[in-house]
Amino acid sequence: MKTLDIIVPVYNEEDCIDKTLERLLNLKETFRSKLKVNFIFVNDGSKDSSAQILAKYAKEDKSIKLINFSRNFGHQMALTAGLDYSKGDYTAIIDADLQDPPELIYNMYEKCLEGYDIVYGKRLKRKNETVFKKLTAWGFYRTLKSMCNLDIPTDTGDFRFITKDVRNAFNSMREKHRFIRGMIPWTGFKSAPLPYNRDERAAGVTKYPLSKMLKLALDGIFSFSFKPVEMLFALSAFLFIVSLIVLAGAFFFEFEEEWLISFVLVFLSSVHMLAFGILGQYIGRIYDETRNRPLYIVKDTINF
DSSP, X not given: OOEEEEEEEESSOXXXXXXXXXHHHHHHHHTTTTOEEEEEEEEOSOSSSHHHHHHHHHHHOTTEEEEEESSOOOHHHHHHHHHHHOOSSEEEEOOTTSSSOTTHHHHHHHHHTTTOSEEEEEEEEETTOOHHHHHHHHHHHHHHHHHXXXXXXXXXXXXXXXXXXXXXXXXXXXXXXXXXXXXXXXXXXXXXXXXXXXXXXXXXXOSOOHHHHHHHHHHHHHHHOOHHHHHHHXXXXXHHHHHHHHHHHHHHHOOOOHHHHHHHHHHHHHHHHHHHHHHHHHHHHHHHHHHTOOSOOEEEEEOO
């Protein structure tokens, strides 16, 4: 019988774990005649009792596997570790907060059988989220799509179902600044969306506030696009033409407005600082790659 590994990253989710496992174990029963299901929980340095709760479940059920990080390495690294440890014919990714219904993994499997290697959840509605959260999420995906040299599906997270071939291709990519929802489409395998309405969190608070969303957006843009540099080049060319016009005007019309000169100098200085910042992002990422540090450090594991 073929196997399915369901990867669940966990960071301070003690209030959600019981409900999450209840629904995941029910899902396992749904798959009983189709696939053998294992769960890979990745404890991303939780400071609450998440690790202890998961360890208790893992000791009672060998299909529940646990990876404990030595500290918090971040959501994308937790997913990476789960994918590294996964050995199944299929792999699914879902968060522990139950905003993405686990039951849909079965629908993703059925979609996969139609000939798709990647089935990703496409969010239609977001229950009980603020207008600000919805607007920033909407802007995040559209900005990312317009900036990246890759067709990244909009309104999608990391909730998806992939085949072993996709997982192996992904695992061959070891860059430090990881944007999984862009890296998986980059592999080029045939994909399809599964539309659904996203639920509210089962408990606790979001682990992706605005600051982390912005960081994720920057990782996506700087990992998959040179457009920021191209935009700087275009801006520099424009400013060069403007400066020539200003100089010509000063020469022929004898401009004496000191404020105009001061404005131009301040504006150019701001552009220079912006340019240094953008180039610094790329250089910093190159530096991170050359250090060749591990993506994450595993403290211990259970049932592997």
